[in-house]
Amino acid sequence: MIEDPSDSRDAHDAAFLERVAGPLRAPELLDETFEARLMEKVRLEGSLYRPASPTAGSTSWWRTERAVRVSPLRGLAVAAGLAGVIALSTLADDSRSGSESLAAAKSPAAMAAARSDTVHVVRFVFVDSRASTVEIVGDFNAWTRGVTRLERSAAPGVWSASVALPAGRHEYAFIINGSRWIADPRAPTTSDDFGTESTVIHVGPSQQSTT
């Protein structure tokens, strides 16, 4: 079969471009003081944006410490709720142990969520037999590295971590070996105009799946 010269040319060009662009896609890291220096400038500017409530002062409501009075009965109810979450997670893990490891082995990543009325515990599972470290960053930990590391499980190449998330929309991504940033390959991802992919999860009573 005679090869179309234009196809050959296109393939040649694509191969050349890949060889050129490949090395340029390697991550670059700045001085580790970059963020501290930047945030110092931000603090020097002062808060440019004021809270909506005139009584809230310069501290946002979610950073304000609050004294909450809890009656013994209500305290018991909250404790029961948290214990329920743990029990739910544990039960879910036990009941899935066989099939989940099989599913995990089949797929690069999978996620299971257990819900309760008070706390949503989301278990993140990532599979990569060549990874030496796996961590997860997301809006729930302010995209901070080194905070939420996945632990190796008994199954080869399977990493997991359980994270307590408030209800709502969350974005996250995995960081492999401290540098490679990838969105959850098993879940639908969102790519912003930046070309940076992350995964979106909606946590709440009626939704457990990623969108």
Added chain:
Amino acid sequence: MIAAVLAGDAESFAGLVRRYQDTCTRFAVRMLGSRADADDVLQAAFMRAYRGLRGCQDRERFGGWLYQIVVNECRTFASRQKKRELRFIADNEAIDRAVASASEHEMEKDLGTHVELALGMLPAEQREAFLLKYVEELSYEEISGITGVGISALKMRVKRACDGLRDLLEGVYHD
């Protein structure tokens, strides 16, 4: 996090920095050819983003909005740098000798270094278009939205960048 910053919690801006720093850094380092310069430019870009954050309340658009700022800061920096070089280095033969010397030295290094060196020799607008298209892997529509340059002009810049890289790297790749 954007909502938090706009509500007066300046510390939440650190989360946005962490989220987007890596991609911004790669682009700026490739564009400017220097981590030190990229550091300066990104400090300025993130500060501009902080000051102008109210103009971007749609968090789905924050990445593209920030990218516009980074691209513009890189352009401004490169433009100032070019003026400085024109002012202080008028000896074209000296420049040629320096480039040739650097090229010979870099020949001994790895392939990535050759590519970075060749990229640095392209005109800034071609380098920018090439990086956004093939390194950041954005569509022409996205690049047009970020740079404000028309799609046909972008395609021409990318084609010229590819041609230029092919010429510059001819001796490196033996196809």
